Amino acid sequence: MEFETVIGLEIHVELSTDSKMFCSCSAGFGGEPNTKTCPVCLGHPGSLPVPNRRAVNDTILLALALNCDITGCSIFHRKNYFYPDMPKNFQISQYDIPISSGGTLEIDMGEYTRTVGITRVHLEEDTGKSVHVGESGRIHGAEYSLEDFNRAGIPLAEIVSEPDLRTPDEARKFMQLLHSTIRYLEISDCKMEEGSLRCDANISVAVDGSMGTKVEIKNMNSFRAMHRALTYEEQRQRRTIRDGGEVVQETRHWDDARGTTSPLRSKEEAFDYRYFPEPDLVPLEPDEAWVRELREGLPELPGDRVRRFVSEYGLSREIAETLTGERALADYFEDAAGKGQDPVAVAKWIAGDLGALLNDAAVTIQSCPVGTGGLSELVELIDGGVISGKMAKDVLKEAFETGNSPRLIVEEKGLTQIADESELDTLVDEVIEENPGAADDMRDGKEQALKFLMGQVMKKTRGKANPKAASDIIRKRLT
Amino acid sequence: MAISMEEVEHVAKLARLALSGEEKEAMRCQLSDVLEHAHRVSEVDTEGVLPTSHVVPLVNVFREDVVRPSITPFEATGNASWAEEGAFRVPRIL
Numbered sequence A: 001m002e003f004e005t006v007i008g009l010e011i012h013v014e015l016s017t018d019s020k021m022f023c024s025c026s027a028g029f030g031g032e033p034n035t036k037t038c039p040v041c042l043g044h045p046g047s048l049p050v051p052n053r054r055a056v057n058d059t060i061l062l063a064l065a066l067n068c069d070i071t072g073c074s075i076f077h078r079k080n081y082f083y084p085d086m087p088k089n090f091q092i093s094q095y096d097i098p099i100s101s102g103g104t105l106e107i108d109m110g111e112y113t114r115t116v117g118i119t120r121v122h123l124e125e126d127t128g129k130s131v132h133v134g135e136s137g138r139i140h141g142a143e144y145s146l147e148d149f150n151r152a153g154i155p156l157a158e159i160v161s162e163p164d165l166r167t168p169d170e171a172r173k174f175m176q177l178l179h180s181t182i183r184y185l186e187i188s189d190c191k192m193e194e195g196s197l198r199c200d201a202n203i204s205v206a207v208d209g210s211m212g213t214k215v216e217i218k219n220m221n222s223f224r225a226m227h228r229a230l231t232y233e234e235q236r237q238r239r240t241i242r243d244g245g246e247v248v249q250e251t252r253h254w255d256d257a258r259g260t261t262s263p264l265r266s267k268e269e270a271f272d273y274r275y276f277p278e279p280d281l282v283p284l285e286p287d288e289a290w291v292r293e294l295r296e297g298l299p300e301l302p303g304d305r306v307r308r309f310v311s312e313y314g315l316s317r318e319i320a321e322t323l324t325g326e327r328a329l330a331d332y333f334e335d336a337a338g339k340g341q342d343p344v345a346v347a348k349w350i351a352g353d354l355g356a357l358l359n360d361a362a363v364t365i366q367s368c369p370v371g372t373g374g375l376s377e378l379v380e381l382i383d384g385g386v387i388s389g390k391m392a393k394d395v396l397k398e399a400f401e402t403g404n405s406p407r408l409i410v411e412e413k414g415l416t417q418i419a420d421e422s423e424l425d426t427l428v429d430e431v432i433e434e435n436p437g438a439a440d441d442m443r444d445g446k447e448q449a450l451k452f453l454m455g456q457v458m459k460k461t462r463g464k465a466n467p468k469a470a471s472d473i474i475r476k477r478l479t
Numbered sequence B: 001m002a003i004s005m006e007e008v009e010h011v012a013k014l015a016r017l018a019l020s021g022e023e024k025e026a027m028r029c030q031l032s033d034v035l036e037h038a039h040r041v042s043e044v045d046t047e048g049v050l051p052t053s054h055v056v057p058l059v060n061v062f063r064e065d066v067v068r069p070s071i072t073p074f075e076a077t078g079n080a081s082w083a084e085e086g087a088f089r090v091p092r093i094l
């Protein structure tokens, strides 16, 4: 039997607008329960939703970044269901005429690239949050639930991929690239742990080329959890098939602590959403000028930037991917590399030691105490033989802690080595002139005199002379 | 365009309606009539007519992304039959 895993993803991104999708309540994260609600997002009768222009704008931007076609006229639908996380008993979403469709995102797996189809990007509203009060925290066994509608109505972009992914590695890479793409667009903070980026997966295993049964996986709250869940599920389905069993079409819940998936019964099951056009909202018809302006305003996206960093700066793909993960980090690199030092060395220091320092101190690159000039200086100090790579690690650490420039640190600590021969020549000449007696002793072959003269050189340079180079010059002069 | 009793039961279940046998039969007749009417409308020649989801001739009605004060949790849960510390309390799910 030949197995092939088939994975499609459904991603929800909370847009970081100030206000909600259809009302003026704050779209900020958290807060005391129901402090960000109004008759519209509570679904009171007679209230009228009005779409947030920026949310529509940002969704079009995202769709363009994923190479989607923008629909000339799209409409909202009501998705009906009974579940207390939406007080209206429906969610405003898009159905058969989404705002965009037919895009792609290309992922680079090193040995090969894969172009993943984007079925659609559409706009909807987020639901409220249920806290199940009871022993387990999950729905089963809950005594009752507490509903908080602060999140209800926050604009949510939904991205659906084609089932084009073949391995959990590809799925993770896709998510990472999508994450950084969305961050580049500055339309969402994409925090999986706060739920502003959420991902569900459909996974099946095809046997000898014939399609398998699709299983939906939910509750994957990090890239790592997604990778583990898909790996687990891939193995579970293969084992089931190999043992002669049948994969059941169902929704399964990933338990991160146990590292397993288990069947989930929820609002998703056996429901008929009875979609119908939302009568309170008129169609969206983004005009050409609007779409063109957004298309022209698209920043260089991470996928393109990786390719350019490899070709333009000669970076390895791995380092290019690390540097382009965040737009600000990539900007930092380009700024530093533009200061004339070897870009590969600059990249290594940013991705390596500087990255570790930022990580440890939980500091973003925007507020990094070491500026791009400082980093370039550091590379220059190493390349010029002033300090060793090993010394540079300490210098960078100190620059990070004090905000002082690497050159200043090197000078103040006397770390710099005077290895320049003409400079040392002059220094040695001065020392000989000032100490004629010792010079004579040296000419007479007294090694003690060399030590004395070296001491004088070190004193003059406050220990910064390269000892080997200096003593070579003294010997040359006086023997 | 008669619909079956099973379809009536399915729709009733989706709408969370507990109907008696008599009511189901009444619903079956009424819904069939509604569908019959819709069917007749669909017989009209609509060649060259764009699908219409809305009767008002408006598109792109937006509001700007501006936050305005919300109501208080007390007001929000004021009409709820069961609330707890600003949250709506609902019976256990499933």
Ligand SMILES: [Zn+2]
Pocket (backbone or CB within 6 Å): A020, A023, A024, A025, A036, A037, A038, A039, A040, A041, A042, A153
């Ligand atoms: Zn509201």
